[in-house]
Amino acid sequence: xxxxxxxxxxxxxxxxxxxxxxxxxxxxxxxxxxxxxxxxxxxxxxxxxxxxxxxxxxxxxxxxxxxxxxxxxxxxxxxxxxxxxxxxxxxxxxxxxxxxxxxxxxxxxxxxxxxxxxxxxxxxxxxxxxxxxxxxxxxxxxxxxxxxxxxxxxxxxxxxxxxxxxxxxxxxxxxxxxxxxxxxxxxxxxxxxxxxxxxxxxxxxxxxxxxxxxxxxxxxxxxxxxxxxxxxxxxxxxxxxxxxxxxxxxxxxxxxxxxxxxxxxxxxxxxxxxxxxxxxxxx
Amino acid sequence: xxxxxxxxxxxxxxxxxxxxxxxxxxxxxxxxxxxxxxxxxxxxxxxxxxxxxxxxxxxxxxxxxxxxxxxxxxxxxxxxxxxxxxxxxxxxxxxxxxxxxxxxxxxxxxxxxxxxxxxxxxxxxxxxxxxxxxxxxxxxxxxxxxxxxxxxxxxxxxxxxxxxxxxxxxxxxxxxxxxxxxxxxxxxxxxxxxxxxxxxxxxxxxxxxxxxxxxxxxxxxxxxxxxxxxxxxxxxxxxxxxxxxxxxxxxxxxxxxxxxxxxxxxxxxxxxxxxxxxxxxxxxxxxxxxxxxxxxxxxxxxxxxxxxxxxxxxx
Numbered sequence: 319x320x321x322x323x324x325x326x327x328x329x330x331x332x333x334x335x336x337x338x339x340x341x342x343x344x345x346x347x348x349x350x351x352x353x354x355x356x357x358x359x360x361x362x363x364x365x366x367x368x369x370x371x372x373x374x375x376x377x378x379x380x381x382x383x384x385x386x387x388x389x390x391x392x393x394x395x396x397x398x399x400x401x402x403x404x405x406x407x408x409x410x411x412x413x414x415x416x417x418x419x420x421x422x423x424x425x426x427x428x429x430x431x432x433x434x435x436x437x438x439x440x441x442x443x444x445x446x447x448x449x450x451x452x453x454x455x456x457x458x459x460x461x462x463x464x465x466x467x468x469x470x471x472x473x474x475x476x477x478x479x480x481x482x483x484x485x486x487x488x489x490x491x492x493x494x495x496x497x498x499x500x501x502x503x504x505x506x507x508x509x510x511x512x513x514x515x516x517x518x519x520x521x522x523x524x525x526x527x528x529x530x531x532x533x534x535x536x537x538x539x540x541x542x543x544x545x546x547x548x549x550x551x552x553x554x555x556x557x558x559x560x561x562x563x564x565x566x567x568x569x570x571x572x573x574x575x576x577x578x579x580x581x582x583x584x585x586x587x588x589x590x591x592x593x594x595x596x597x598x599x600x601x
Numbered sequence: 602x603x604x605x606x607x608x609x610x611x612x613x614x615x616x617x618x619x620x621x622x623x624x625x626x627x628x629x630x631x632x633x634x635x636x637x638x639x640x641x642x643x644x645x646x647x648x649x650x651x652x653x654x655x656x657x658x659x660x661x662x663x664x665x666x667x668x669x670x671x672x673x674x675x676x677x678x679x680x681x682x683x684x685x686x687x688x689x690x691x692x693x694x695x696x697x698x699x700x701x702x703x704x705x706x707x708x709x710x711x712x713x714x715x716x717x718x719x720x721x722x723x724x725x726x727x728x729x730x731x732x733x734x735x736x737x738x739x740x741x742x743x744x745x746x747x748x749x750x751x752x753x754x755x756x757x758x759x760x761x762x763x764x765x766x767x768x769x770x771x772x773x774x775x776x777x778x779x780x781x782x783x784x785x786x787x788x789x790x791x792x793x794x795x796x797x798x799x800x801x802x803x804x805x806x807x808x809x810x811x812x813x814x815x816x817x818x819x820x821x822x823x824x825x826x827x828x829x830x831x832x833x834x835x836x837x838x839x840x841x842x843x844x845x846x847x848x849x850x851x852x853x854x855x856x857x858x859x860x861x862x863x864x865x866x867x868x869x870x871x872x873x874x875x876x877x878x879x880x881x882x883x884x885x886x887x888x889x890x891x892x893x894x895x896x897x898x899x900x901x902x903x904x905x906x907x908x909x910x911x912x913x914x915x916x
Contacts, residue, residue, distance in 0.1 A: 430617070430620050430621070430624065431624070433617055433620065433621040433624065434620075434621050434624030434625055434628060435628075436621075437621045437622070437624070437625045437892050437895060437896045438625070438854075438888070438891075438892050438895070439850050439851040439853070439854040439855075439891065439892070439895045440851055440854045440855050440857075441854075441857075442854045442857075442888060442891055442892065443628075443888075445857070445872075445876075445888075446629070446632055446884065446885075446888045447632065447635060447636065449876040449884050450632055450633050450635065450636055450640070450643060450644060450881075450884075451636055451643045451644070452643065452644055452645055452646045453646065458636065465635075523748075527750055530750065530752070531750070531752060531858060534752045534858065534861075535857070535858065535861060535873060535876075536873075536876075536877075537876070546752070549752060549753060549756075550752075552756070553752075553756045553862065556756055556759060556760055556764065557764060560756070560757075560760045563753065563756045563757070563760075564757075566753075567749075567750070567752075567756070567757070568753075570750050570753060571745075571749045571750060571753060574748040574749075574750070575744065575745070575748035578744060578747065578748055579744070582744075
């Protein structure tokens with residue numbers, strides 16, 4: 319993996335993507351500490367103002383500092399994406415590995431559940447779940463996004479396990495009396511990690527987009543300054559000023575672009591034939 | 602005519618789609634039970650007045666046993682009504698969907714048209730000049746296209762073409778079906794698909810152009826364009842068109858955001874209005890309708906793909 323990372327960072331696209339993702343992580347970790355103002359603090363003398371020395375990204379219709387809201391939104395997006403990615407990755411890899419290794423009816427049942435969840439295009443299922451709660455909180459959103467977030471990991475893991483379990487070193491371990499748990503954890507999982515990492519980068523982008531889309535539609539966490547909600551708010555003032563819509567939109571697009579650059583680069587290194595395949599879907 | 606392998610593939614594909622559809626119905630039925638806690642508390646908040654809570658519980662038949670609820674749900678699907686709206690008295694959910702669907706369908710078709718119209722030249726240009734600035738430009742465009750969210754692209758297009766240049770109508774046009782009113786929403790919705798298809802066209806054409814029959818066609822003395830158009834593109838397009846078809850269902854659901862941005866009527870607007878007014882039967886019905894459509898369109902595309910590609914037919 320370290321060798322892969324070194325090769326990846328030698329290419330300009332993935333390097334740019336990694337730098338941008340690094341900035342996002344810094345924003346998510348230290349955003350509130352870096353914010354120059356309280357995101358709720360109103361400056362009524364400066365309403366819908368453009369960028370200035372005091373308010374670097376301008377202010378909203380209540381005179382609140384947009385940069386501060388943006389940085390708090392960075393924390394929220396990062397938190398939700400990290401939670402969803404961790405849960406989806408763990409659940410998906412677990413179920414996909416079980417399906418691929420066990421085969422038979424276990425595989426059939428898991429794959430049919432995958433089929434059902436894939437029958438909901440885009441954010442439809444997430445939206446439907448979030449719509450069932452009057453005021454969705456972060457936990458509701460994470461639940462809604464995890465509900466089908468694991469599916470991609472399960473499919474990749476299953477496919478990889480199906481091919482890995484027939485390799486010589488796995489057969490040798492089996493002949494030496496290794497149990498299924500040891501074979502999977504020691505001989506299979508470490509070898510199927512790279513494609514799962516590619517899947518993780520695309521899923522990260524998809525989660526950022528899905529969260530922003532739900533917030534944009536008014537189904538995000540109520541009081542928080544999510545990028546989607548900021549964008550939605552910004553679009554209502556398009557006729558007066560467009561910097562309110564510009565900032566969160568550029569931020570969302572940049573993070574998704576960064577994930578695509580890194581994911582594309584990784585995929586190129588692992589399997590050049592597939593380099594044009596699964597880019598993160600847009601919201 | 603169909604090989605045994607293909608027949609088995611088709612049968613399996615139909616069977617898995619049927620299972621998926623049953624699963625979709627069950628998942629949509631259990632949607633209100635998915636979130637931990639009392640569904641009525643979740644939907645109205647714990648501070649809601651008792652009368653409103655009782656009304657919702659009765660309206661959703663949550664006071665009945667689960668089996669009776671499931672039977673009622675199945676009956677509403679069987680008679681095609683998908684239940685009755687809370688807000689529009691005496692109107693079935695299906696009648697509301699039927700009213701909104703044509704707007705979304707037109708938008709999705711227009712988006713698909715724009716995506717194909719832009720993706721094919723971009724992909725072909727890129728594949729014919731791999732590694733050059735043309736390729737770089739085309740692939741950068743597609744990378745940006747797939748990364749820019751339509752909830753941002755739409756407003757920016759409005760700023761440029763409706764506010765500054767005043768060339769095209771703004772949000773909530775009087776006639777949403779007019780071509781001018783359809784153009785910006787279609788571009789917004791179709792850009793991501795365009796990006797995906799142009800990359801696919803490039804990859805597919807690059808593979809095909811390396812095949813032996815292309816070399817034979819060249820050796821026969823055919824012009825480069827004849828080789829590309831009648832031998833290369835014709836074969837390279839099969840997977841591209843298939844993916845375009847498979848993405849059609851996604852376009853229909855993707856229209857939710859585009860319709861909000863442009864204030865257009867359609868399934869997305871119906872769904873969002875139902876969410877705002879807590880009209881649960883309409884939420885369930887619209888989600889079910891979109892998921893059904895997605896599964897059926899995907900099945901149809903898969904079956905057609907199996908039938909039109911002679912290489913698959915012979916297998």
